[in-house]
Amino acid sequence: MKLLYNSLCLAALLVLTTAGCRKYLDIVPDNVATIDNAFKMRADAEKYLYTCYNNLPQFGNEGADPGFMTGDEFATVYPVLGNINGNLYRIARGEQNIVSPIANYWDSKYFQALRECNIFLENVDKVRDLTDFEKKRWVAEVKFLKAYYHYYLVRMYGPIPIIKKNLPISASVEEVKVKRQHVDSVFNYTVSLIDEAAVDLPVILPNEFSELGRITKPIALAIKAEILTTAASPLYNGNQNYANFRNKDNEPLFSNTASPEKWQRAAQACREAITACEANGNRLYEFVPRSVTTKVSDSTQRLMSIRAAVTDKWNVELIWGASNSTGGGSRGFQSLSQARLSPFTGTIPNENIGSMLAPPLHIAEMFYSNNGVPIEEDKSYKYGTRFTALRKALKSERYYIREGYTTVQLNFDREPRFYADLGFDGGIWFGQGKNDDDNTWVLEGKLGQTGGRQGASLYSVTGYWPKKLANYNNTINDPAQQYNVEGYPFPIMRLADLYLLYAEALNESQGPSAEVYGWIDKVRARAGLKGVVESWTKFSNKSSKFSSKEGLREIIQRERLIELVFEGKRFWDLRRWKVAENYLQRSVNGWDIAQREAVNYYRVKPIYTSSFSLKDYFWPISENSLIVNPNLVQNPGW
Template sequence: MRSVKNIKTTGSKTAWMFCLVMVLAFFTGCKKFIDVVPDNVATIDNAFSIRTEAEKYLFTCYSYLPDEGDFGANPAFGGGDEIWQDPTFSTINPAAMRIAMGFQSGNDPIMHYWENMYKGIRDCNIFLDNVHRVVDLEPYLRTRWIGEVLFLKAYYHWYLLRMYGPINIVDKNLPIDVTADQVKIPRIAVDSVVNYIAGLLDSSAKLLPATIQSRTTELGRITSPIALAIKARLLVTAASPLFNGNTDYNNFKNIDNTPLINTTYDKEKWKRAADACKAAIDAAHAADIKLFKFNDNLVSLSPFFQQQMTIRNSVCEKWNEELIWGSSNSPTGKYMQRLALPKLNPARLGNQEPLGQLAPTIKVVEQFYSKNGVPIEEDKDYDYVNRYKPRTIGAEEAEYMQMGYETAGLNFDREPRFYANVSFDGDKWLMQNGLWPIQAKWGQNQSRKNVFGYSVTGYFTKKITSWKFVIEEGQASSTETYPFPLFRLADLYLLYAEALNEYADAPTAEAYAYINTVRERAGLPTVQDAWSQHSRNANKYTTKDGFRAIVQQERLIELSFEASRFWDLRRWKRAIEEQNKIILGWNIAGVSPVEYYRLTPLFSQSFQVRDYLWPLRNNDILINPKLVQNPGW
């Protein structure tokens, strides 16, 4: 699909378009705007006169989708506590790190999507108002295009809702004769916004195809399973503690004193969310979407590495069968992957291509289960007390760790997703061109070599790097890009298990079944077997609160490094707990194992209640006094 931006208008409708843009710019409080009209089309009339021009406008509506596969553009990658890097010598956009370090501001909000999303909504409205005029457009295509743009309009509202909470609904563009006072409209309560978005998603799902017909030209286009999956995510978020009975917002009211967030808990929201999840799952199954399993007959791998490839390639195998929605306009490409990949080849340590600076924090490393499928602090057989002490790798681990090498006890006896998702000093990193040893103590191959391009924690993000990434002769790199997974089936299964548990008085058989399906693919026993046999809290899975903790940890593990933890901690209201801790890593300047495996503070995070929602720009509120600022800003 082709994005069309920064094109000026001329002709008889120029003034009309200018007024429309300026009205919306005034309404959103934006000082700058980008006028978007396809390919120098002079007027809206011309833009919708023939199919080819209207299709360009359709792709313009798509062009506002955020670049969620870019670490520098997606706050959920670096704005929390999952990945850390040296903020002094970052080679990428430092915006997300500034959020993580507590520098958000109402004067100039960091990663502020307010204006751009409303521009996208404006263009969606223009499209929906005019697509009926395209004379050579087949009815079935018109129906599909309307479904796509209804979805995009919903998604842009949803993106704003997740960031800002109560927002303005722009169902129709404002007329050119609108008064200045009519432009100034207040925010809408969260429950009403949720209902509006859900209605748009329902309407779009009825018009969209279940599958893509042309995989060569249409991958990334919206389908009905995508619309239903986003509705499920929307309603789970609406039912979660942030927006469902959150008394922190007792005084968060509009200018007419009406509440903007309902502070009374409503259990029925979880029923609605569960029903939406099940509908999305049924639609995904009907479209032959299923959990990915690696099956490359051209490659001979041991069962251990076969399992690792299943886990890694559920994300990195482009357009694989688990993907509900992959972002074709924000692929996880060479740059993102080289941020994650350390210098593997000892013959090319001077190559500046691999950087290896997306460093998982110790707390995230510790969240992965033991090999028995329970939290390491609960496992009766795991040596939790000595987890930070060096231990020599023996023959039992020699297949995937370096025999005779000393590494931390924390890196032993962990679940398959640990070894598939992160790498560490003493690990072996499987790539298509070889099995590479990782040695990260000072002076070794993967240690710090420069002021940038190194892991500050001693861990590396293996999950998002395609195993096809290679360093070629001539100091160049090549890799297979893949669409960033905006939604995959495992995510939907876990949302459903969560919603079922929250609505019921105790965990249900169906909730167990869906979480166990994800665990089985990850090479783990069922929740029931793992806890009853290996946990010090053997009955944890039998209670609503206990199973809630299990489902939440399962999500944090399964979706690690996929920009999910950031939003989950917020909707669960756990960010204030997790992001008021010290970010820890190993002492990467250590030479000996004893020196290296010493916990080292990197940053002391601070998170307040106000940080759950983005601030509106203060100047927007001065322009439109009917807008109220989010609490604390």
């Protein structure tokens, strides 16, 4: 029995160790795949380098990116129908389990990715025609990727085994039985790899045309800042809930005491990253129409500066974009985000306009009032009637809502990011090939209208659409009945994200200050809002909120949730802040979309009830993995 177990383990190791070679069978003589053949010449090794990149997450993919549909930013038809992958949505609805975990990345993708990175690092010296400069750069890129895969796993599962080197085929049974490492050790190892990589990474890409998406030094420093901010956050930094979370040898996996030094280290990393990115030309994006004949108002230009900061591909604000989403990937989430705006879109093939990603009401409530403070704090906002009061839009509101159109109070008197990021019944939608003077459509979302419910699944179940994700350059071609999509790299890190990380780290390490306000205000100014101090002093019923660390923490967190909405950040932020249970135990609601009249349409309708408990902060390891490797311990609560 022992011999059988040993043989199975060694066979598994062999398969995993050579997995990276399977993509290169076409370059190996006589179809015999070996590591030596994969690293014989530069061209072959470069293919293996791209294999290491190919393991990066599919950002913005609703069926593969945990940050996208696993949280509470989107609802959709359930059971899932049509052209949408609802696998991760099942987790949002409380269906995760230990027998066959949904999105079981522990047993599949990312540990394999680490093995492939190690294979590259262990064999790159064998390449005969690789220059020293190229080798240093490639090694640095793979070290960064290796760090990122560790980071991705630790966010998902908490303490993980550190995979410094691949185990040899001759490894004993006990060596195969790896155990989880203290969460601080995982973060420290991850950061050390990035520090090693940063030395040899280029500041700018030598060949931007063919290398967009590859790792540069500014990217590495920005992700280091995010990693250290995550490590300093309450989920990982002195989390008392995990005081008894230990390996089977009784080694602790979390520290019981929070370390202020972690926030200081995060702040320093953020400052270094900002300096490097700005020196490299990164700045907050401002919209400029591509055509001199395109006419836009000042209001529309502001809205597009917000929206196109995401969709204008490879723009100056983007620090790191997912090049694997510029084609089919972004077409997927763009189709699911696009509302039907033209009567002709009802006949456009379903795969082009799915219109199925639906932000719930709590996302619409999250945005500030037009005074730049939360609607529940604004002294003048009609918060009590936000769901019930109907009114017609005035001429002064025509850039946001069609003049004379009746909609609900929740859609009035909101900040520009509300109108830039959300589509809603009666809302103005810029772009998509409209050729009239102001290049705008009007979204009509009630039953029987152009954007309303169609068929069994092709509609927004809440009455809101993530307009932010639909590139304004996509075109609705009425005569040809086509929807043409221009892809873009899904943002992994952009400058506004980094500014807000820095503000957070400064506040946690030093408390409120003019410097902290300044970094938040940079982001707010692009959104057309006054600074934090002025806005809260004048308009909030919590006028001194910004003056305490706790109050400013709430402001910074709300600012991140608004600015980075739909970008896959909320899912991770709510967890690292250790506040997910405050957001994810609620009724997920929308409007009554099966109605034709405004008075009936604008009624709150429950879609499902989300649940969240301590165990949901980290995903479970499958029961089978715990049986195969008895040195592993399960995450608490599972």
